[in-house]
Amino acid sequence: MKKEASQTEKMSVSIVIPAYNEENAIVQQIESVQEALLPLGVQYEIIVVDDGSEDQTAKCAKETGVKVLHHPKNRGYGAALKNGIKEAENEIIIIIDADGTYPADAIPPMLEKIFEYDMVVGARVGENVHVPLERKPAKWFLQKLASYLAGDKIEDLNSGLRVMKKSIVERFYHLLPSGFSFTTTITLAFLCNDYLVHYHPIPYHRRIGRSKIRSVDAYHFLLLIIRTIVFFNPLKVFLPMGALFFCMGLAKFVYDIFLENLSESAIFGFLGAFIIWAIGLMSDQIARVSAKQG
Numbered sequence: 001m002k003k004e005a006s007q008t009e010k011m012s013v014s015i016v017i018p019a020y021n022e023e024n025a026i027v028q029q030i031e032s033v034q035e036a037l038l039p040l041g042v043q044y045e046i047i048v049v050d051d052g053s054e055d056q057t058a059k060c061a062k063e064t065g066v067k068v069l070h071h072p073k074n075r076g077y078g079a080a081l082k083n084g085i086k087e088a089e090n091e092i093i094i095i096i097d098a099d100g101t102y103p104a105d106a107i108p109p110m111l112e113k114i115f116e117y118d119m120v121v122g123a124r125v126g127e128n129v130h131v132p133l134e135r136k137p138a139k140w141f142l143q144k145l146a147s148y149l150a151g152d153k154i155e156d157l158n159s160g161l162r163v164m165k166k167s168i169v170e171r172f173y174h175l176l177p178s179g180f181s182f183t184t185t186i187t188l189a190f191l192c193n194d195y196l197v198h199y200h201p202i203p204y205h206r207r208i209g210r211s212k213i214r215s216v217d218a219y220h221f222l223l224l225i226i227r228t229i230v231f232f233n234p235l236k237v238f239l240p241m242g243a244l245f246f247c248m249g250l251a252k253f254v255y256d257i258f259l260e261n262l263s264e265s266a267i268f269g270f271l272g273a274f275i276i277w278a279i280g281l282m283s284d285q286i287a288r289v290s291a292k293q294g
Contacts (some may be wrong), residue, residue, distance in 0.1 A: 011092060012043040012113065014166075018085030019098035020051040023060050029066045033096065039106055047087060048098070051082040055096075077086035078182030084170060093164045102161035106202045109162045113198050118168055118191050122161030123199035123221035126171070132187055142222060148237045149229040150191040155199040158183040168195060175231070181224045188225065230283065238280025244274035 015033055016072060019026050037044050050058040052074035061068045069083055087095055092114060096102050098248040102122060110120045147154045160183060168174075172189040186190055187257045189195050231239050249269020 010092040011040075013037075013045075013092040013111070014088035014090040015044060015046045015087060015094045015096065016081060017046065017048045017096055018084065019048055019053065019057050019061065020077075020082035020099040021053045021055050021057060021078070023053070023055040023057045024151065025100045026057055026061050026098045027064055028097070029098050029100055029104070030061065031067055032100075033107065035108045036104040039127075040111070042111075045082045045089060049084040051075060051077070051080040051237060072272060073165055076178035077180045078185075079178035081182050082176055082178075084172065088166060091166050093166050093169065095160065095162055095164070097160040101190050101205050103202055103205070106161065106200065107163075109252055110161075110200050113200065114163045114165070116196070117185075117198040118165055118195040120163040120198045120200055121156055121187070122159050123156035123200040124159060124204040125155055125199075125201050134294075145222070146225050146229075147187060149233070150188055151233075151236070152197075154187065154191070155219060156289075157187055158159055159202075175228070177224065177266065179220070181220060184224055185228055188228045189232070192229070200263050234283035235280050237284065242253060242273040242276035242280065243277060244273075245269050249273060 015037075017026070017029065024030075026048065026143065030048070047069060048061040048066055049069045050061065050071065052071045057253075058068055058070055067087075069087060071080065071083070081095055084095075092111070094107060094111075096104065106122055110122060110197075113120045143154055143157045146157050151195060160182070162183070162184070165228060168190070172186065175186055175189060175242075188195070246269065249266050249272070252263065252266040252269060256266055
């Protein structure tokens with residue numbers, strides 16, 4: 001523990017806080033982050049990215065003395081994070097939401113883990129986790145699907161509190177979306193490229209103000225998960241899909257044998273399976289070549 005503490009004292013970190021209409025919470029969150037980092041003795045900068053707020057978010061943040069970046073119009077959660085990370089001066093990046101849902105006091109133990117891992121995620125699996133009931137089914141399904149496709153257990157797919165290494169994040173800038181799916185994409189990108197990810201249990205508080213996430217975003221998350229996995233590991237998608245068509249064709253073929261009448265649908269099932277598998281193999285080769293070039 002003493003060794004880790006001495007390493008932490010020598011660290012320089014950048015904290016990026018994306019904010020959109022968070023005038024009632026931004027000052028409190030900035031002060032919470034400062035209080036969490038003060039005992040560590042680390043060198044740090046706090047960057048608040050005002051994403052086109054229509055209230056006094058930018059003014060409130062500036063009054064605390066931190067660095068404030070301003071978007072003239074709302075560009076999205078991911079765009080705010082990318083801009084903040086781009087302007088960050090340090091290799092170790094901390095992102096945390098401005099709405100007070102994520103506990104800043106979880107940052108110190110998460111920082112200690114960044115010496116062993118490439119990304120540390122604040123996983124909302126601890127005590128006192130407040131997740132709206134209507135989001136739980138979609139959240140559970142998307143997390144299970146992403147874990148299967150990524151080939152690794154994901155304890156929190158889209159947590160807004162995490163510690164990352166800037167040099168690795170920059171590798172995936174061209175893939176990172178401008179919306180809320182930024183965190184989902186960066187999680188899958190790290191896992192699919194064999195980077196080490198650690199999940200640190202944290203509580204999750206009721207937010208201050210209104211949520212910006214809509215129910216339709218679950219559909220967008222689903223498409224994003226599939227698209228990201230197809231980009232990095234296409235066989236995870238194409239092999240099961242082809243197997244489904246093959247089994248359907250085989251079942252119809254067996255059924256037709258008893259009727260002594262081979263139908264076109266059985267043939268189409270087999271052909272569909274082989275075509276999907278062929279596309280998957282070609283996609284896999286393209287993904288491997290792209291990874292080497294990157």
